[in-house]
Amino acid sequence: MRAVQLTDWGQAPVVRDIDDPLPTGAELLLDVTAAGLCLSDIHVMNTADGVFDYPLPQTLGHEVAGTVAGVGPDADPVWIGQSVVVHGIWSCGYCRNCHRGRQNYCLRLNRQPDGRLPRIGNGLGYPGGLAERMLVPSESVLVATGDLDPMLAAPLADAGLTAYHALRTNRDLIDGSAVVMVIGIGGLGHMAVQILRALGAGTIIAIDQRESARALAITLGAASAHASVDDALDEILGLGGADLVVDFAGAPATVEPATGTLGPGGRIVIVGTAGGRLTVGKDIGLTSGWQVNAPFWGTREDLAAVVALARDGHLDAETVPVGLDDVPEAYRRLHRGDLIGRAVMVPHQ
Numbered sequence: 001m002r003a004v005q006l007t008d009w010g011q012a013p014v015v016r017d018i019d020d021p022l023p024t025g026a027e028l029l030l031d032v033t034a035a036g037l038c039l040s041d042i043h044v045m046n047t048a049d050g051v052f053d054y055p056l057p058q059t060l061g062h063e064v065a066g067t068v069a070g071v072g073p074d075a076d077p078v079w080i081g082q083s084v085v086v087h088g089i090w091s092c093g094y095c096r097n098c099h100r101g102r103q104n105y106c107l108r109l110n111r112q113p114d115g116r117l118p119r120i121g122n123g124l125g126y127p128g129g130l131a132e133r134m135l136v137p138s139e140s141v142l143v144a145t146g147d148l149d150p151m152l153a154a155p156l157a158d159a160g161l162t163a164y165h166a167l168r169t170n171r172d173l174i175d176g177s178a179v180v181m182v183i184g185i186g187g188l189g190h191m192a193v194q195i196l197r198a199l200g201a202g203t204i205i206a207i208d209q210r211e212s213a214r215a216l217a218i219t220l221g222a223a224s225a226h227a228s229v230d231d232a233l234d235e236i237l238g239l240g241g242a243d244l245v246v247d248f249a250g251a252p253a254t255v256e257p258a259t260g261t262l263g264p265g266g267r268i269v270i271v272g273t274a275g276g277r278l279t280v281g282k283d284i285g286l287t288s289g290w291q292v293n294a295p296f297w298g299t300r301e302d303l304a305a306v307v308a309l310a311r312d313g314h315l316d317a318e319t320v321p322v323g324l325d326d327v328p329e330a331y332r333r334l335h336r337g338d339l340i341g342r343a344v345m346v347p348h349q
Contacts (some may be wrong), residue, residue: 002326003131004345005057009049012332013060013130014343015325021127022070026138028079029070031087034150035129036063037327038158038187042335043273044124051118054125058310061345062088065145065153076139084142086308087300089162090121093140104165104297124297128153130327132347141326143304148311154317155187155317155342156262158297159305163192166246166269166300168305169201173243173267181205181236181261182222183229184248184272185213187342188317190220192246192323197221198314203239204230205256212340216318229257236261241287250274264288277314317342323349 001020004013021030041060044144063088068079091098091106098106112118119125126136130178135144145153167174174180178201182192185208196204206225207216214225226232236242241263242306247254249270258268259278264287270276271294280292294325298306318341322330330343 001132002324003059004061004177004324005059006045007057009047009056011045012189012328013045014055014328016060018131018304019304021133021135023072023075023077023135025072026074027072027135027143028075028139030064030066030129030136031069032064032066032129032134032347034065034154035061035081035345036155036187036262037322037330037334037345038063039334042331045331046121054111054124055218059127060123061128061130062124063154063159064088064098064122064134065150065157065159066129066134071255079139080202083145083148083153085132085145085157085303086136086140087303088121088124088157089297090126090137090141101299101301103299110235112305114198116322130324130345141300143307145307146311147276148307151319151344151346152310152317152323153307154344155191155319157303158307158314158340159317159342160189160191160310161246161298161303162189163289164195164306166271166295167192167195168302169295170223170244170267170269171199174201174309176200176202177206179203179236179241179263181232181245181258182217182248183207183239183240183245183254183258185217185225186248186340188271189248190216190341191315192248193220193222194315195309198309202338205236207232207305207343210337210340212278216340218309221343229254229261238334241266241324246271247276248272250276252276259286259290262290267293289336293327321346321349
């Protein structure tokens, strides 16, 4: 089969012919129907050797939808023929966080004693879905999608899931009077605007440098859209400050300025990893009762909830279809910021 693989750290991926995978034990084999491209993939590609405990070559792709085509001898054959999306965190299943239903904080994801970052799941340490077929370790990482379009289902595995988890864990601040600022209307941010609408958020204010992204945010239900946090400041303070700021950029130009938009008891949720830094302290002039957190991805139960939102018509994805052979160029476009929404690989596009 063909697959998009990272063959050397710091280099662009290549499309290669590799052996077909065969399921053993409790494994299931998927025919990949769609797989999303993510900025996290670019971060992995550009990282120096020795940072990740990932074997090379590495088949990329952690946003994967597919059809179960085969199972190992210990797996339930009832899955064969079902359309699914893959939960990309292959947790241990027995640590204290896994028992709490917090697979995204599995203790196995701790940095290793030698300092390297551990394998997480498909495309992040284990063979991913930017290929014609992919293995998953067991049915525990699958969520059935029914008749959902694979082009929508695939981005739900990260873009939808990460956005949903960041909002679900702050659900107590989201109601009809809430003021929520969403920074970065890309693959994750445009999902967040829709999820906020579905959760009943009162006023959504979008931030993005790109005019096309701001226009998309308004189309999806944002009350206003601005090119920068500073541009939005007067509007937000006029509303009493933000109850919730969700930063999908995480850049120096967004993280620190966002603190000035908070209302009393407000929270900043930093999802993006673009190098922004936040100084916190009780004596540096922040509003009373502020909080800051940096969530990671989401649980399998969150993924099931996101799929349900999409199947009920509350969530759609702005996608750009690309063929498997076109994935390297699509990554270059993603890196340049030329793509609005999510690039999704369709193997036979």
